[in-house]
Amino acid sequence: MRDSKTKAMAGPRPVVLSGPSGAGKSTLLKKLMQEYDSVFGFSVSHTTRTPRPGEQDGKDYHFVTREAMQAGINNGEFIESAEFSGNMYGTSKAAVQAVQAKNLICILDIDMQGVKNIKRTDLNPLYISIQPPSIDVLENRLRHRKTESEESLQRRLQIATVDMELSKEPGMFDVQIVNDNLEDAYGQLKHALLEEINVVKKVNMSS
Template sequence: MYVRYFSRLLSAMAGPRPVVLSGPSGAGKSTLLKKLMKEYDGVFGFSVSHTTRNPRPGEENGRDYHYVTRDVMQAGIDNGDFIESAVFSGNMYGTSKAAVQDVQAKNLICILDIEMQGVRNIKRTDLNPIYISIQPPSMAVLEKRLRDRKTESEENLMKRLHAAKAAIEFSKEPGQFDVLIVNDNLEDAYGQLKNALLEEINKVKKVNTSS
């Protein structure tokens, strides 16, 4: 019930369409997002997700994720504070209502970086985002990228690769994504991402210039 109520609330807000960005860990979503937000400063707002996993080196609480305990996260889900939540590699992830509202209230394009389960949950609302999937050129390239990070145990790496295979298959299902970008060459992938979002970018810039 809360999802239906909240999705109606979002639809009533005259903000730009949100963007759901999904794809396997190691596909390059974070790099593409950083480039996008640097070039279009004051156009995008990042919906900061909650997670029960530990921060990686260089990550900051409140900027990359809201790092919380399992008990706190579960209590928020039970209380209806989240639009979507999912369990991935043994950790919980979720997007809170407040995170999206904070971004939309500033007339910014809200970016939701979420996993496959989260995409399925968003599909059940009428949030009406632009769905974009970022893919690696191959599983072999993805495995090399993940190994080069040196942040995962072998067990976690295998879990991520298994999840990546499922996510890639999911992205190929008709109607799941509006845009599918294979990140083989970073500049080419970034060009495709910008092109997919140009209409919304121009709307936000026009409103912000006239206000």
Template sequence: MFMRCFSRLVSAMAGPRPVVLSGPSGAGKSTLLKMLLEEYKGIFGFSVSHTTRNPRPGEENSKDYHFVTREFMQASVDRGEFIESAVFSGNMYGTSKASVQAVKDKNLICVLDIDIQGVRSVKTTDLNPIYVSIQPPSMTVLENRLRDRKTESEESLQKRLETAQLDLEISKEPGIFDVVIVNDNLDNAYAKLKHVLIEEIKKVQNINLSS
């Protein structure tokens, strides 16, 4: 009994670190994350964020986001149930402790896709993730990507660009991110991301082999 408990304790201590992916909308975070999940099935777990905005076409509740009311989310934040939360374009976004714990309980690398405000909030916790910033090669490229989506009003697009500019400036501050990946070529960016995470990937693979 003691050895079983000790083994579990050692496994938990040696478990994989979570990963924070941050960067402006349109930088390619979602595409890179999708590639990781497809190549490394059973390795990564996506921490599903909460938001008070309405779903976009094709988005599914509890898969893309937990779509909730503002009243529900604010009450949950007030109760201390969120690791981080922020307001963008009048809508709340955040990562709940339960979402992260659900992934960690499966001995998976928990991935958090959060903005720069969220990054600063996570840094005040004991989560100890690997901080990765995914960035566009230029603001011009980012604007073109966002316009090609055809999902934003002009006002919303301009707000996203203003936020992106601020995020990119803040990301230059020392100690904010462990690594910055400029997504000027998707394959190259993905190769760099895998290189950064390979040690944590091996941890999960070893846990799976020993279980």
């Protein structure tokens, strides 16, 4: 049985990206996917929430019942899971393996709780933290978006403060990137991933 488990996790090393909302993770990811579209892939998360208009099952999320998801978690099929606003979200091992099987680097965009959960698995990803220069800069960015109510904004800032403190713990992340300037941050992100990117490119060119 051990063999199938080791083989299942074969393929490029996954990358865990974490950081508070407003740190610029999505923007950096978008740039990365545009430049290296044949190198990276996203795992499709599971959720118990109902699909929003236009969302497709298996593409945006795997939409499942709470019972099915809980059973999967109990069986150890999930790398991480969490509950937000009454809905469950999670990343299954199978979703990551589906990306690795295509010889793509699987990107996991995960909160700090998820990072801690993944540390307890045998996934062995590269852990990268994207942080804002300061909580004040983060507050300005979030206010600038004008998408939050004051209550929601304060809650996000509270979570971000804890997130920023936790990310400083020794050994929590392999790479820490402070997104003060987007181009600089992107350069650091590329540099951190270059070795993995080259391995994937090499294999894909020879196959």
